Amino acid sequence: MGFKKEFVWGGATASYQVEGAAYEDGKGLNIWDVFCKEPGHVYEGHTGDVACDHYHRYQEDIALMKEMGLQAYRFSLSWARILPDGTGKVNEKGLDFYDRLIDALLENGIEPYVTLYHWDLPYELHKQGGWLNPKSPDWFYEYASIVARHFSDRVKYFFTLNEPQCTVGLGYQTGEHAPGLKVGPYDYFQIWHNVLLAHGRGVDALREHSVKPVKVGIAPCGALYLPASEKPEDIKAANWATFHLMGDQISDVSWDVGFCMDPVFLGQYPEDVLQKFGPYFPKFTDQDMDQIKRPLDFYGQNMYNAVPVRAGEDGSPVRVSRYDGFPKTAIQWPVTPECLYWAPKFLYERYQKPVYITENGMSAHDWVSLDGEVHDPNRIDFNHRYLKELKKAAEDGVDLAGYFAWSVMDNFEWAYGYSERFGLIYVDYRTQERILKDSAYDFREIIRSNGENL
Numbered sequence: 001m002g003f004k005k006e007f008v009w010g011g012a013t014a015s016y017q018v019e020g021a022a023y024e025d026g027k028g029l030n031i032w033d034v035f036c037k038e039p040g041h042v043y044e045g046h047t048g049d050v051a052c053d054h055y056h057r058y059q060e061d062i063a064l065m066k067e068m069g070l071q072a073y074r075f076s077l078s079w080a081r082i083l084p085d086g087t088g089k090v091n092e093k094g095l096d097f098y099d100r101l102i103d104a105l106l107e108n109g110i111e112p113y114v115t116l117y118h119w120d121l122p123y124e125l126h127k128q129g130g131w132l133n134p135k136s137p138d139w140f141y142e143y144a145s146i147v148a149r150h151f152s153d154r155v156k157y158f159f160t161l162n163e164p165q166c167t168v169g170l171g172y173q174t175g176e177h178a179p180g181l182k183v184g185p186y187d188y189f190q191i192w193h194n195v196l197l198a199h200g201r202g203v204d205a206l207r208e209h210s211v212k213p214v215k216v217g218i219a220p221c222g223a224l225y226l227p228a229s230e231k232p233e234d235i236k237a238a239n240w241a242t243f244h245l246m247g248d249q250i251s252d253v254s255w256d257v258g259f260c261m262d263p264v265f266l267g268q269y270p271e272d273v274l275q276k277f278g279p280y281f282p283k284f285t286d287q288d289m290d291q292i293k294r295p296l297d298f299y300g301q302n303m304y305n306a307v308p309v310r311a312g313e314d315g316s317p318v319r320v321s322r323y324d325g326f327p328k329t330a331i332q333w334p335v336t337p338e339c340l341y342w343a344p345k346f347l348y349e350r351y352q353k354p355v356y357i358t359e360n361g362m363s364a365h366d367w368v369s370l371d372g373e374v375h376d377p378n379r380i381d382f383n384h385r386y387l388k389e390l391k392k393a394a395e396d397g398v399d400l401a402g403y404f405a406w407s408v409m410d411n412f413e414w415a416y417g418y419s420e421r422f423g424l425i426y427v428d429y430r431t432q433e434r435i436l437k438d439s440a441y442d443f444r445e446i447i448r449s450n451g452e453n454l
């Protein structure tokens with residue numbers, strides 16, 4: 001018992017966070033290139049201009065992935081590297097880079113899992129309104145078609161969007177992420193609708209233009225909930241909370257898993273959100289909903305923590321506060337391993353698709369010890385605690401397809417710049433030296449035993 005033998009163990013990154021080479025080989029600007037240069041957005045003015053220089057060091061990085069025993073690498077493509085203006089003329093050198101990367105992965109026996117969009121919208125498209133522009137789903141279709149035609153001879157697994165919740169919620173509502181806007185409620189729901197339509201159009205593009213059959217999914221995030229006890233009413237309350245609006249602000253909509261995923265898998269916006277915010281929604285048709293709900297092969301979930309709830313007197317979920325001194329990672333996120341049990345279970349029950357954990361991991365303020373190694377016992381402990389829970393979910397019948405650690409290497413952590421380290425590989429940004437952390441060696445043993453050592 002435990003993980004099935006085809007279970008995939010991998011690691012993840014994203015283009016803007018690792019590639020660097022921001023101005024090389026004909027790449028166009030994206031919204032993060034621009035956002036980072038505007039003072040005040042990113043910790044100490046850090047940028048992804050160089051990042052981990054993965055663009056030039058991908059071979060060394062793949063060798064390290066191999067040493068870690070990774071079976072799969074989830075990475076995203078930079079849209080503006082492939083289409084500098086977002087649409088129109090293709091930059092062959094951009095395609096060449098990903099050809100080299102994919103070929104090197106395959107030569108090393110590592111399966112590529114490609115995410116089409118991890119937040120780095122071409123700046124030229126932003127100037128045309130970005131995701132607010134009703135043409136944005138067509139732009140995404142064009143880009144996804146090029147990717148499908150060019151890479152599907154070698155890439156079998158695709159994700160359309162990474163965390164649309166952050167694209168909309170952080171990029172357009174709180175302004176913490178690029179493009180740093182704080183739009184009003186009408187634009188907010190229009191953007192959501194366009195992003196979801198883009199997902200569906202992206203699925204079509206991948207299916208229509210791939211030269212070989214491909215498997216397609218999406219990798220959202222969202223607020224996840226845990227039952228505070230094993231009492232059936234608490235479990236029911238946590239399940240309900242995962243898929244319903246928990247709060248009455250628009251900002252709560254951004255993190256409502258049901259709001260983002262019911263349209264994608266069930267073809268409808270949830271009633272509770274429509275009831276509360278319906279007047280702000282753009283007019284949408286059954287055809288739109290059909291376009292959003294395109295058949296998918298799997299469900300990907302990025303998962304770091306969850307909120308405990310118990311059933312109130314009428315059964316509805318009530319948040320349970322955490323005790324003082326509750327364990328937290330460096331970035332101040334709570335350590336809640338049980339989310340890897342409950343969330344896959346709830347998601348599988350509702351959407352009936354094999355589940356990948358597309359991201360999970362923790363930031364620590366790692367440094368190189370006097371012995372030249374990077375000792376990160378907390379991350380080892382974190383990984384074991386979380387993965388034991390995931391194993392329990394597998395044993396309880398949840399169809400689990402794989403797990404991707406976030407992240408393969410330390411990288412540019414968005415508004416936090418380089419101040420947070422999520423990697424299994426330590427990166428010295430002064431020299432670009434890489435060091436496998438203790439947790440990387442430990443992860444290798446987990447992979448080697450397919451989780452039997454947990």
Ligand code: BGC
Pocket residue numbers: 014017162163166221302359406413414422
């Ligand atoms: C994102 C990553 C990010 C990680 C840690 C996820 O929200 O997909 O890009 O680095 O979490 O914050």
